[in-house]
Amino acid sequence: MRIAVAGGTGQAGAAAVAAARERGHEVVVLARSAGVDLVRGTGVAAALEGVEVVVDASGVQGKDDPTAFHEAVTRSLTTEGQRAGVRHVVVLSIVGCDRVHGFALYAGKVAQERATARGGIPFTIARATQFHEFSRQVFGFAKAGPVHFAPSGRLQPVAVREVGARLVDLAEAAPVGGRAADFAGPREESLRTMVRAYAKAAGERGVVLPLRVPGGLGRAQRDGSLLPGPDAVRGAQTFSEWIAALPAKA
Ligand SMILES: NC(=O)c1ccc[n+]([C@@H]2O[C@H](COP(=O)([O-])OP(=O)(O)OC[C@H]3O[C@@H](n4cnc5c(N)ncnc54)[C@H](OP(=O)(O)O)[C@@H]3O)[C@@H](O)[C@H]2O)c1
Numbered sequence: 001m002r003i004a005v006a007g008g009t010g011q012a013g014a015a016a017v018a019a020a021r022e023r024g025h026e027v028v029v030l031a032r033s034a035g036v037d038l039v040r041g042t043g044v045a046a047a048l049e050g051v052e053v054v055v056d057a058s059g060v061q062g063k064d065d066p067t068a069f070h071e072a073v074t075r076s077l078t079t080e081g082q083r084a085g086v087r088h089v090v091v092l093s094i095v096g097c098d099r100v101h102g103f104a105l106y107a108g109k110v111a112q113e114r115a116t117a118r119g120g121i122p123f124t125i126a127r128a129t130q131f132h133e134f135s136r137q138v139f140g141f142a143k144a145g146p147v148h149f150a151p152s153g154r155l156q157p158v159a160v161r162e163v164g165a166r167l168v169d170l171a172e173a174a175p176v177g178g179r180a181a182d183f184a185g186p187r188e189e190s191l192r193t194m195v196r197a198y199a200k201a202a203g204e205r206g207v208v209l210p211l212r213v214p215g216g217l218g219r220a221q222r223d224g225s226l227l228p229g230p231d232a233v234r235g236a237q238t239f240s241e242w243i244a245a246l247p248a249k250a
Helices: 011-022 066-084 104-117 134-141 160-172 191-201 215-223 239-244
Strands: 002-006 026-030 053-056 088-094 123-128 147-151 207-211
Touching: 002 011, 011 026, 011 053, 011 160, 053 066, 053 160, 066 088, 066 104, 088 104, 088 160, 104 123, 123 160, 134 147, 134 191, 147 191, 191 207, 191 239
Parallel strands: 002 026, 002 053, 053 088, 088 123, 147 207
Antiparallel strands: none
């Protein structure tokens, strides 16, 4: 079938593109670097011609407001999708995003889920936990000069390759009309331990200090709000296996 992947050049989107191609689907990538701007709405109509299912793995970049971003992207996908005869939209969201208060990125995911439900095309919300790569992202942005910070938190990270396959599984199935089961990694991990393990495995030399993140995000990370529900579907690759497969920094 012809599947369009919004954000098909990103971490999760590229994994979905690879999984869909492996299964013999015809894939259209919707990303600015592929000539399609989903916020401005340019190139969308032509790209969606003949598309049956859209997977939305787009993500806000830079300082753009996440709610405005996801509402604009969803509007483009559903408006042009209806015209093109798209019969199913699968949206990648985040486990527990509606349990975090006062954090713009998660408010944006809630807005994206709601906009999709109102968009007029049968849909599936596919919530996943943080990817193993989240440890690298936190190591990269939680820093001051040479000092890095490892926040406390309870996560159940998942392999992004498996998230891509999960998105294609859902794209091949009938629309759920709501949320599919959460998708998570095989076991709970400590965010602090994850960041330290990433720094060590990657040969990073900076000091890593513990950090207690204030506000709604820090609270949600610590109190388990970002953990999956008991009926979650679990991926196979553990965080330790992901770490073991990392190339060491020269
Ligand atoms: N990272 C995690 O741990 C995690 C976990 C669960 C869910 N999620 C959610 O999953 C989604 C994907 O995450 P990710 O980490 O894979 O994102 P990512 O690597 O940052 O990729 C974002 C994608 O969105 C595209 N994009 C950005 N602005 C666009 C625009 N105006 N028009 C068209 N495409 C645009 C980018 O391509 P161009 O730059 O070429 O436009 C890129 O392909 C996000 O919404 C995120 O919240 C992330």
